[in-house]
């Protein structure tokens with residue numbers, strides 16, 4: 001069986017490895033560099049669960065599967081992952097109540113969580129990782145395993161790939177590659193910045209706030225990365241463009257200086273990336289055309305799910321059914 005994979009991010013690489021494991025011949029293509037999409041531009045949070053906070057969806061089985069997936073990722077690429085835990089830091093009174101409900105639901109269902117005096121919640125099983133370094137390791141493993149990975153190759157005609165099955169593993173811009181998803185999937189631009197190394201703060205775990213719209217962490221080398229604020233500028237956010245904008249970056253500057261507490265360290269990098277969303281916050285993983293499986297729309301929460309969804313897409317492509325795809329999407 002010849003399988004072609006479109007997209008060499010976390011999802012595509014997971015699909016490549018799984019398809020090779022299943023004995024398929026695999027060629028994979030990226031219009032840019034390997035990991036050059038959201039995979040290489042993201043904040044590096046590894047959070048269990050889905051884009052919906054646990055108490056909203058309350059899917060115990062799926063939450064457990066994402067915890068297992070983090071263990072799997074850790075076993076696969078131990079040098080680039082730290083299980084530091086994560087912090088949800090509420091901003092408003094309403095969010096404090098929501099965070100308490102989040103904590104209670106996790107505890108009631110037997111998952112680890114701690115509530116701090118200031119109302120923040122720590123999930124000790126979460127963590128952070130270096131997403132581009134992981135992608136490079138996975139790509140090396142795929143090449144060692146005789147998969148063909150082709151960079152700088154835009155795919156605009158699936159038939160030209162001459163494969164028995166095609167897996168379209170594209171998160172941001174999925175609806176552009178597969179126009180039949182227009183209306184169901186839409187792409188957002190997410191922006192970030194990074195500072196020089198600083199001793200001004202010591203942030204031991206990745207932090208998210210304002211219902212996940214704002215997020216930051218300190219990297220092992222002391223630099224601080226901050227992302228978010230996109231909800232404040234919807235006209236600049238619902239787009240497939242991936243250049244940073246002045247207004248969102250100015251808001252990120254305020255977040256860095258006022259909330260994160262980094263007053264002096266200079267900002268050294270500013271960037272943006274895209275991720276696609278669905279209204280019900282369920283990802284897409286389905287046969288969208290005969291022999292073409294679409295996988296993506298992780299709603300800004302793909303670091304763990306992408307790895308699972310890539311494998312689920314291979315199950316769908318090769319077996320015509322995937323319990324994992326059902327668990328992720330229904």
Ligand SMILES: Cc1cc2nc3c(=O)[nH]c(=O)nc-3n(C[C@H](O)[C@H](O)[C@H](O)COP(=O)(O)OP(=O)(O)OC[C@H]3O[C@@H](n4cnc5c(N)ncnc54)[C@H](O)[C@@H]3O)c2cc1C
Nearest residue numbers: 007009010011031037038039042043045155273301302303
């Ligand atoms: C700024 C930012 C911060 C984020 N932070 C987090 C976080 O902390 N935690 C978390 O869980 N998630 C986060 N996410 C989301 C997460 O990064 C993504 O969901 C995940 O990386 C998606 O991986 P992917 O492989 O599906 O897509 P991508 O990494 O985007 O890969 C898709 C690839 O497909 C290629 N491609 C597109 N069209 C074509 C074509 N026609 N032909 C060939 N190649 C094509 C692209 O070049 C790209 O390399 C963040 C996203 C962004 C943008």
